[in-house]
């Protein structure tokens with residue numbers, strides 16, 4: 001599948017590396033490919049320059065945000081949350097019309113006057129704020145700015161390492177939340193994510209229709225889960241650990 005990831009940060013690279021591994025055709029979007037490739041210093045988070053990542057993944061294409069959005073059948077937004085709306089509406093908007101845009105950006109605002117000291121050391125030193133928060137959200141703002149695009153918010157409830165390796169926690173037995181206005185896109189997003197194997201654990205013994213929901217929704221009404229197989233008790237020497245010893249007179 002042709003997938004565009006808008007963003008060159010650590011999160012976008014995490015997605016790109018995994019999607020390349022899974023055999024997808026990945027285009028990464030940036031403001032200016034020339035400027036991005038010219039950078040030779042790590043960013044404020046300590047992420048190495050993008051050229052180093054590209055050297056490790058030569059199958060990847062680097063393009064402008066607009067060209068990347070045009071190249072992708074599915075588009076993932078990993079642009080810094082504070083600038084995502086402006087960046088998405090400036091160039092890629094026409095190419096995003098009619099497509100599903102999976103958004104995982106967080107609208108953090110860094111280093112503002114009056115910020116609280118971060119209780120533990122970070123690369124940026126102060127606690128970032130969320131803006132918008134409570135009464136609005138970044139995904140809603142993107143959806144309002146791009147009415148012809150099907151925006152689906154997801155992935156943000158988990159660390160990026162877990163997003164691309166769900167089996168890393170509890171064998172993948174956890175839930176990925178998603179939100180969006182377009183019901184078809186919400187159905188398509190977990191389906192796509194399941195097809196990409198980015199989230200939700202593979203459950204080959206489940207009926208195929210469960211894959212429609214990517215295991216993020218309750219089972220359809222009337223569905224009766226198959227009883228779990230009882231675990232064999234752990235054995236130590238000859239006696240199961242969870243069973244009391246036989247009475248003395250029976251030994």
Ligand SMILES: NC(=O)c1ccc[n+]([C@@H]2O[C@H](COP(=O)([O-])OP(=O)(O)OC[C@H]3O[C@@H](n4cnc5c(N)ncnc54)[C@H](OP(=O)(O)O)[C@@H]3O)[C@@H](O)[C@H]2O)c1
Nearest residue numbers: 007008009010011012030031080081083105106155156160
């Ligand atoms: N689990 C999760 O859901 C998860 C995990 C990680 C990150 N995130 C979120 O994903 C977003 C990206 O994080 P990140 O750490 O990968 O990268 P980042 O450093 O926050 O953002 C890098 C991207 O934002 C673009 N950008 C920065 N300033 C811009 C501006 N003024 N105008 C237009 N574009 C601008 C950069 O463009 P250039 O390429 O041109 O430099 C780059 O592509 C953040 O909102 C972050 O909070 C979520």
